[in-house]
Amino acid sequence: MKKRKKIMILGGGPNRIGQGIEFDYCCVQAAFALKEEGYTVIMVNCNPETVSTDYDTSDRLYFEPLTVEDVLNIYENEKPDGVIVQFGGQTPLNIAWDLMKEGVPIIGTSPESIDRAEDREKFSQLIKKLGLRQPPNGTGRSFKEAREVAERIGYPVLVRPSYVLGGRAMEIVYDEKALEEYMREAVEVSPAHPVLIDKFIEDAIEVDVDAVADGKRCVVGGIMEHIEEAGVHSGDSSCSLPPYTLSEKIIEELKRQTYALAEELKVVGLINIQFAIKNEEIYILEVNPRASRTVPFVGKATGIPLAKIAAKVMIGKTLEEVGFTEEKKITHIAVKEAVFPFARFPGVDIILGPEMRSTGEVMGISDNFGIAFAKAQMGAGLPLPLKGTVFISVADKHKPHVVSLARELQELGFRIVATSGTANFLKKNGIKVEVIKKIAEGRPNVEDYIKNREIDLIFNTPIGKGPKYDEYRIRRAATVRQIPIITTIPGAKAAVDGIKAMRSGRLSVFSLQEYHKFNRGNTF
Incomplete structure (x- = not known):
């Protein structure tokens, strides 16, 4: 009898902000895919609250620290014949290099390629080369x-x-004093690695792309446009x-850049790229040659199980053999x-x-x-009101953007109330608005x-660099009473x-299933 090959999957470890069950979903899907291919699956994880540690997910389960x-x-x-590190988020990636040095066969994208994407200096050279x-x-470092x-x-x-996940200890810094304060604290976070400093592109659109590559071919699984502007964590x-x-031209260019990066990094498995777009210029913020936290969302929205496909690619199958050769076009919006x-x-x-x-x-999900x-x-527990009173208080730079939104809400029959500064600006632009006092007035x-629940929806963008006491109390009072509060202009437009x-x-x-049936194309 032929002996079954074994593959070991490293999970994500304990749940915490930035490292959640999205990665566990990827591990579980990979386990199912490898079982379908006749492999013995060994799962290593230490989180009792996950599906990956259920007794019937894998053939063998080791409940051990990563x-x-x-x-x-x-x-x-x-x-085992191979070890997979790219489904468990940052935790297994951090030990991949040491494992490889000890002779552990890491399958999928190599630790060298992962390091080229994670190490800022190597990454800059890669971007220049392409x-x-x-x-x-x-x-x-100081x-x-x-x-x-x-x-x-x-x-x-x-x-x-x-080398951190979830934007831990990440901050937008506006002046030298704030930078000094940050450096004092950040050195404690990761003394072995330098602090990365990027120019912050204000008012840019952020885009996430998830794709699968087999070393030769790359296929995009999903392109996601963020509703909040760049600077808000993608999670x-x-x-x-x-x-x-986004225009068709920009979407095609995003795909071209994704293919180029996947090819250069010799990606075998999943890749996630974060872009920022401003004035039709595309900037690459981050490249992650691993599973991202958007993989489950892309899978549910499109019906394409990216993690399963990636697992099959890692054991040597081509995308053609798996049956995933082109991006799936969907007619609905998720x-x-x-x-x-x-x-x-x-x-x-x-x-x-x-x-x-x-x-x-x-x-x-809808059309x-x-x-x-x-x-x-x-779904998030904050349904949008269809009538009632909207309170608007925004920073000076956002006031011109809020006029058209206030006008649309007024036409829909909403009562508009605002603090004096925003109210005066709206009145000058022909909006009927009632002034209400600030907390200090x-x-x-x-x-x-x-x-008193006399307000049904709040648009409140931060006025300065740090939270002002008034703003904080407004946002706090609304959150406790589950009144929808939106703190960005793109979010207000979407609302x-x-x-x-x-x-x-x-x-x-x-x-x-019905949504996926409406869409022709790849079926799994």
């Missing part, structure tokens, strides 16, 4: 080095330690698949929305930034963007209105689209 020593012990005991663009950047880089590329800058941002504002734990943490401000804070996600967005809000003020669509159309409900 450290070099523990994994080597299991490897010596089991002698003639692509990335935001001006540099690295610093405050002096970091200051020199920031002065050269200009503030604001995005700073973060290397916290709502996103739309397919993109809802919107992913993040779910946040803010109601459970009374002291936390809800403004989103580059450090991930969400603890879950939901999907809204209309507005309805898909509205369904996603319902006496009572009844905006916080009282929120507490207005959602309200209009819900007012004019009926909510239709279909199963995922």
